[in-house]
Every structure is written in C-alpha cells, then in structure tokens.
Amino acid sequence: MATKKFKCKVCGYVHEGDKAPEKCPVCSAPASEFEELAAEKKGLNTNSNVYTILYAAVMVVIVAFLLVFVSQTLKERQTANVINDTKQQILSALNLRDQADVAATYDKVITADALMQPNGKLVQYEGDFNTSYKSEFDNGNFHVFVADIDGERKFVIPMNGLGLWGTIWGYIALNEDRTTVYGVYFSHSSETPGLGGEIAGTKFQDRFPGKSVVADDEVALKVVKYGKATPGSQYEIDGVTGATITSTGVNAMINKVLTAYIPFLTKQCCKEGGCEEGNEECCEEHNVESND
C-alpha cells in the first residue's frame, strides 16, 4: 500500500516505488516526464457491474415507493378537485363561470342528473357523480343535467371528441324547447395555444347562444370554417381562425354526440303517444323537486 505509482508520460510505463525513477527504463525519458498516478480509491468500486445493478435496482424501488406513496396520499384530494372542476364546467355551460363555491352553486342550480332512455325519456341517474362522460357515452349512458336558472329549465348535455392533437370535450346547455342553445363550454387536453386552444375561450363560445341545434329531426348545428358562416344563419357558427382541424373536431363532436341524443331533443316519447298536448313533463320521470 505504501508504494506510489508513477506513469511515464512519453511511453506509458508504470513504475512502482516511493518516487519517480531517474530514467525511464523503456524510453529513457527523464524523471520530469513522470507523473504520479492518484492512489486507487478505497471502498466501493462504483464502476463494478454488481454495484451498478444494485444501484439501479435500489433507485427504482425507492422511486417506485415514493410515487405510490405520493399518489395514494393525495388521491382523495385529487378526486375531490376533479369532481369540483367537472361541476364548474357544467355550470360554465350555463354561463355561470368562475364560481367561488362550486359545490353549493351546483346543488342549487342543477336539479337532476338524468339518463336518457332509448325513447327519449329522462330517468333519474342512480349513482355517484361521474367525471368521465366519454366512457359513460361509450357505454350507452346518455347523461342529461336538468338545471333551473331563475325558474327556467335548461338541459345540459356532456360532449366528447377529438381535436388536432388530443381529446376535446365540452357541455352544451339548451333551453326548455330542447333546440335553442343557452350556452356552451369547451375544453381541450393539448390543442395549440393561440390557435385550437381558443375553443376554450369565451370569444368562440359566445357565438353559440341563440343558435338552433335540431332541424327536421337531425342535428343541424354546424361549426364551419372561419368567415364561412352564412350571416344570420340559425345553424352555422364560425370556427376558430387558423384552427380548421380543431374547429372540424368540435363540429364532429357536436354532431356525433347530439345525434345520439336525437330521441331526447325531438321529444320522441311524446310523439309516440301518451302525452297530452302541452304536457311534455311526462317525458321525464325524475323528481325535479328532489334536490331543492
């Protein structure tokens, strides 16, 4: 251990001893050409295979436990936040944006969370508040939220679709006639900021209220290329400038979702009989008073 190592800078010869040799035995270079090699580190060799594998394994286990721990401890709060956010989105469609106490406003305004039956009837939804209306839609559970705004009834329908880069979603609120738009809300996961991302802005969403959704038992509401909407049209809405694909996505989403809701929108169960003239309440079996 006591010996030091000296390396010849000219030929690479390694000499062991207390000091550098006067002359290199290989290339005859003088002592000044020798440099001392740093003593090898004691303890672990951080370059050995065993150390490397153990290090990686320990690292992965620690990180995995850390992530599981964080995710588990925060889950409850996160779920509460998501529920709150979903409720706020539903309220935004009813033009109640940025509420201070979302849960209270929601309970006050939304009188029922209902499911549409194949004949267009609404039946009270029995279950926990849902936050993924895409899977609900895909499973054939067509939600309709019944709202009461200053004594007027509104219906809110959740929508899901695809934009340019990822998913888009929204809610559309209709007046009691089930065809006039009262308000909309759109959001997106990853549309381009400033272009497709503008669908989340009020500038675009403010173009919807007052338009009509249904004509001749078909979805007539259309989002067209910016500037192409016929002035004064009941059904056409200008898309977002420079975001044709996202606008087309919004159009496709509205069309796909509302087509599935046609029985509800056209009050099919009333047409099939059983309703007296002017009494369309029979199409709804949920208890409107229950949540007051």
Next chain:
Amino acid sequence: MANKNSEALKQPMWANNPVLVQILGICSALAVTAQLKPAIVMGLSVTIIVAMANVIISLLRKTIPNRIRIIIQLVVVAALVTIVSEILKAFAYDVSVQLSVYVGLIITNCILMGRLEAFAMQNGPWASFLDGIGNGLGYAAILIVVAFVRELFGSGTLFGFQIVPQCWYEAGYLNNGLMIMPPMALVLVGCVIWFHRAKNKDLQEN
C-alpha cells in the same frame, strides 16, 4: 467560493444563456410561446425543476455509477416532475390544468439533462442549486421575450387582454397569423441570438 456561486447564478442569465448560447430547450421554447401566460408558467416550472434536480444529482454525484448516470438523471427528473404534478393536482388544481401539456415537455427539456450532466455531476449542492435557478430564469427570460412579441403581433393581446385597439382592425389592421405558428418562434429566437452575439463578440465564430 462566494464569487464562484454568484457566477453560477449570473452566467446563464446572459453570457452563457441556455437558449442563446447552449441552444438547449429550443423545442419547448417554440411550443409554448404563442401566448405570454403559458410561457411564464413553463419558465417557472422549468426553473423549479432544474434547481431541485440539480441539488439531488449533486448530492448523489459521488455514488452514481458512471455507466448508468444518464439513466439515473432521467429517473430523478421524471420522478420529480411526476411528484410535483401530483402535488399540484391535489393542492393547486388550476395551476395543474394550466400545466397539463407542459409537464411532459419539462421532462424532455434538454436544459435539465444538460445542466445535470455538465454542472451538477461536478459541483456541490448549493452551487448546483444556483446554477439551476440561473439557467431556469435565463430560459424563462427568452420565453417571455419571444411570447411577448408573438402574442402582441399574432393575437393583438397580452396575457389575453386586448392591446391593439378595435379601431385599428376597423381601419384594416390584421393580426399576423404567421406569428402564432412555431416557425416564427424559431425566427424570433434567431433574432434574439443575433442580437446577443452582436453584444458578445467573444462568442462570434469566424
């Protein structure tokens, strides 16, 4: 030593700016600078994450096996970003919604790997922390400059508030649509680099 630390903080702000000189983090600089707000959010998130990752790697630097050091750095960064995003989801939901797209971009930001490899592996935790803050802020500064120009000329707004008066539009003024597209961000970054090189003659290549 104090001098060296303050250098670690100040250098990346201007003379050794990560975007302008090291040309790191360009992809995210193009992606998030169409508007000021996401640019600032992104700049701050990167600052915090670089500083934290730098400290952790600096503390581990003597134990990390050389052959898998990049993987270790990546694991630390990815774990850190995931944890921060989980915490935000629980305690600052609005911010996490804002960040949604950018969380992935933070992990892949080359500034992080660049600083971990070039600085944190050789320096102590405090110097590494300052280096992280400096690089993050240097990055944020460029993002803000580019986003300012792009939002003002591309949308006529700043932070979403209308700046260009309505009467200009009525007089025929049009927003520059190209400003919102990523290629224009690259041109703007190029202009900033041009200005920067003109001020720092020693960086000019012949």
